[in-house]
Amino acid sequence: MAQEPHLVLCVDDELIGLKVRKILLERAGYRVLTAPDGSAGLELFTSEPIDCVVLDYSMPGMNGGEVAAKMRQAKPHIPILLLSAYIGLPSEVLSMVDLCMTKGEGPPVLLSKLGSLLQPLSRA
Amino acid sequence: MNLSQFNRILRQVFLLPVIALLLAAVALYLQIQGANSTVRLIQESDAHISQVSRLNTLILNEESALRGYENTSDARFLQPYLDASPHLQAEFNKMKALPGLDDVERRYIDDLIDKHQTWLDAFALPVIATIEAGGQVRDVDLNLRGKFMMDDIRRDLADTTHNAEQRRAVRIDLWQHQVRYMEQLLLVLALCVGIFIGLFTRNRLHAVSDAYKTSLDVLGRRAEEIFQSEQQLRTTLASIGDGVITCDTEGRVQMMNPVAVELTGWSQAEAHDRPLETIFQIVNETTRLAMENPVSKVKRLNRIVGLGNHTILIRKDKTELHIADSGAPIRDRTDGIAGVVMVFRDITLERKTQDALLANEKLAVAGRLAATIAHEIHNPLDSVSNLLYLMRNGATKEESVQFMDMAEQELARVTQISRAMLGLYRESRAPVLVDLKEMLQEILLLMERRFSDDQVIVHTDLPSGVSVDAFPAELRQVFSNLITNAAEAAGPGGQVNVSLRPQPALSINGIRQEAGAIVTIADNGMGIPAEVQPHLFQPFFTTKGERGTGLGLWVSRGIITKHGGTIELASDTGETTHGTSVSVFLATKPTINAGGN
Numbered sequence: 161m162a163q164e165p166h167l168v169l170c171v172d173d174e175l176i177g178l179k180v181r182k183i184l185l186e187r188a189g190y191r192v193l194t195a196p197d198g199s200a201g202l203e204l205f206t207s208e209p210i211d212c213v214v215l216d217y218s219m220p221g222m223n224g225g226e227v228a229a230k231m232r233q234a235k236p237h238i239p240i241l242l243l244s245a246y247i248g249l250p251s252e253v254l255s256m257v258d259l260c261m262t263k264g265e266g267p268p269v270l271l272s273k274l275g276s277l278l279q280p281l282s283r284a
Numbered sequence: 285m286n287l288s289q290f291n292r293i294l295r296q297v298f299l300l301p302v303i304a305l306l307l308a309a310v311a312l313y314l315q316i317q318g319a320n321s322t323v324r325l326i327q328e329s330d331a332h333i334s335q336v337s338r339l340n341t342l343i344l345n346e347e348s349a350l351r352g353y354e355n356t357s358d359a360r361f362l363q364p365y366l367d368a369s370p371h372l373q374a375e376f377n378k379m380k381a382l383p384g385l386d387d388v389e390r391r392y393i394d395d396l397i398d399k400h401q402t403w404l405d406a407f408a409l410p411v412i413a414t415i416e417a418g419g420q421v422r423d424v425d426l427n428l429r430g431k432f433m434m435d436d437i438r439r440d441l442a443d444t445t446h447n448a449e450q451r452r453a454v455r456i457d458l459w460q461h462q463v464r465y466m467e468q469l470l471l472v473l474a475l476c477v478g479i480f481i482g483l484f485t486r487n488r489l490h491a492v493s494d495a496y497k498t499s500l501d502v503l504g505r506r507a508e509e510i511f512q513s514e515q516q517l518r519t520t521l522a523s524i525g526d527g528v529i530t531c532d533t534e535g536r537v538q539m540m541n542p543v544a545v546e547l548t549g550w551s552q553a554e555a556h557d558r559p560l561e562t563i564f565q566i567v568n569e570t571t572r573l574a575m576e577n578p579v580s581k582v583k584r585l586n587r588i589v590g591l592g593n594h595t596i597l598i599r600k601d602k603t604e605l606h607i608a609d610s611g612a613p614i615r616d617r618t619d620g621i622a623g624v625v626m627v628f629r630d631i632t633l634e635r636k637t638q639d640a641l642l643a644n645e646k647l648a649v650a651g652r653l654a655a656t657i658a659h660e661i662h663n664p665l666d667s668v669s670n671l672l673y674l675m676r677n678g679a680t681k682e683e684s685v686q687f688m689d690m691a692e693q694e695l696a697r698v699t700q701i702s703r704a705m706l707g708l709y710r711e712s713r714a715p716v717l718v719d720l721k722e723m724l725q726e727i728l729l730l731m732e733r734r735f736s737d738d739q740v741i742v743h744t745d746l747p748s749g750v751s752v753d754a755f756p757a758e759l760r761q762v763f764s765n766l767i768t769n770a771a772e773a774a775g776p777g778g779q780v781n782v783s784l785r786p787q788p789a790l791s792i793n794g795i796r797q798e799a800g801a802i803v804t805i806a807d808n809g810m811g812i813p814a815e816v817q818p819h820l821f822q823p824f825f826t827t828k829g830e831r832g833t834g835l836g837l838w839v840s841r842g843i844i845t846k847h848g849g850t851i852e853l854a855s856d857t858g859e860t861t862h863g864t865s866v867s868v869f870l871a872t873k874p875t876i877n878a879g880g881n
Contacts, residue, residue: 174663174666174667176667176690176694177663177666177667177670177694179690180667180670180671180674180687180690181670184670184673187674187677218659218733219736219737220736220739243666245659245662245666246658246659247658262662263662263663264662264665264666264669266673267669267673267674268673
């Protein structure tokens with residue numbers, strides 16, 4: 161298993177939340193890049209070999225739905241996990257992403273969902 | 285037919301018979317004149333005849349006297365002759381002077397005079413002279429000649445008399461004829477004039493009777509129309525959904541419609557002529573004080589009056605109804621007040637609906653803030669649960685301290701948001717001192733997420749220390765409404781300005797303005813078209829389609845009115861100057877209008 165750890169891109173405007181999430185994911189064995197808004201996230205997404213995206217929905221400028229749409233255009237195969245503080249997001253947004261969870265569901269849920277998204281790739 | 289036509293007919297009916305009778309009278313008068321002149325002629329003939337007979341007598345006297353004198357030679361026998369002779373000449377002259385003699389008659393008279401003169405000269409005078417001389421006149425020839433002469437005279441006189449009588453007879457005939465003619469004429473004229481007057485009067489009376497019939501018809505139709513329209517009004521009044529009571533100027537009830545009967549509990553018969561206060565007992569909802577009698581209020585103000593909000597009608601059975609009412613003067617022809625009409629309706633259900641709407645709007649405000657609340661709770665919650673997870677799975681001491689700091693910060697956020705949210709619901713029974721800066725900041729905090737989502741830039745100008753007495757939960761509702769509206773109007777990239785400034789007491793044009801504060805919420809959105817502006821404060825009016833309840837501004841105004849404040853909206857749709865600004869004035873020490881709205 162000399163395999164390189166997966167590179168996860170976290171996009172969120174909540175800076176404390178973002179920082180904590182980065183630490184959490186790093187402890188879980190991922191490499192983590194962070195971006196405080198949609199456009200910075202998109203830049204990293206195109207420039208770096210991102211394996212998976214953990215994307216916040218509610219952000220100033222571009223919201224998670226719009227960011228996801230652009231990411232799908234650039235690299236359609238990269239899985240996206242949408243995090244949201246809201247319940248009941250528009251269905252067109254939900255159909256755009258691979259998985260979705262509400263903030264506050266706890267780290268185990270986050271880690272298992274993220275794991276399930278990356279499993280096929282790690283098997284490969 | 286109008287009055288002048290009728291007067292003309294009256295004149296015609298009066299004048300035409302008068303004229304016809306006058307003409308008939310003139311014709312009769314002329315006829316009578318003719319008859320009169322004939323009568324005059326008859327009188328002339330009579331005079332003629334009597335004159336002839338007088339002459340005859342005198343001549344006879346002369347002859348007899350002369351004969352006596354002849355026989356006796358006594359002068360006494362001659363006396364009648366002497367008496368007659370001078371008369372005779374005068375009578376002859378009189379005879380000649382008689383009017384209306386024709387030539388034949390004149391000739392007869394002249395002839396008679398001649399013959400008489402001849403008799404005098406050739407017989408009488410010589411005889412008298414002879415006798416006076418003592419002679420005898422017994423000569424037969426002489427006497428025969430005298431006799432012949434006298435016979436001739438007598439014949440002449442008889443002829444003259446006969447002539448005159450004949451003429452008289454002719455004239456009498458003429459007169460009789462004239463009288464008959466006059467009778468006929470009178471008959472014919474009377475008949476004609478009578479028929480004419482009759483026909484004419486009949487014709488005129490026909491015209492009048494036609495006109496009368498027409499006006500009767502018109503009156504009948506009018507009466508029918510008035511009846512119909514009265515029926516219609518009666519039906520309308522009876523069918524009207526509102527209670528209607530009419531009073532005379534003294535405030536005594538004259539008429540009530542069925543709804544009024546039902547609402548007041550008094551029947552029309554019971555209520556009639558009773559004072560309005562008895563039938564229509566109204567008190568203020570909160571103070572329970574009797575409200576001013578609508579009749580005296582209308583009379584005092586001499587115009588239509590709304591009779592105040594929060595009116596409660598106490599029915600005959602002492603149950604109570606919330607009513608909305610108004611009073612209006614009933615004008616007479618001179619624009620004076622002939623009575624007062626009251627219109628009122630039961631708004632008990634409406635009030636309940638209104639209360640439900642208000643509650644609903646309060647929930648809607650919270651609903652609109654739900655996104656922010658969810659965001660502001662779930663984000664810190666997420667961080668805290670992540671931090672706890674990290675700490676449980678082995679963190680160094682330094683890390684733990686750092687994680688706990690971060691967790692505390694995040695929890696502080698939750699506390700703040702929950703406080704701000706509770707503020708929306710915390711009801712207080714009495715107004716409390718509210719720091720407007722604090723309140724506006726709390727509201728902005730609740731909405732912060734939303735602004736950032738919508739990319740709305742908020743500028744604030746909120747000086748410290750501006751406070752007013754108010755119900756905080758309600759003010760929060762108002763400002764959160766207004767700021768939400770402004771943010772939605774501004775749209776992505778737009779700006780919202782929230783400013784606060786104290787307003788010292790001042791007096792403009794004699795209108796005293798209390799000291800207070802003005803909160804202005806302005807956006808640079810597209811502005812509100814002028815035709816929409818009047819509807820903004822109406823319930824259920826929304827420009828937001830499905831997203832809006834249409835109650836925000838209506839409720840806001842109700843709340844501000846309750847606080848004794850004012851809310852004003854100015855909007856501009858100009859290309860470079862567009863935007864909307866809402867200003868709320870709140871008095872520092874307001875008189876709270878307990879009923880609100």
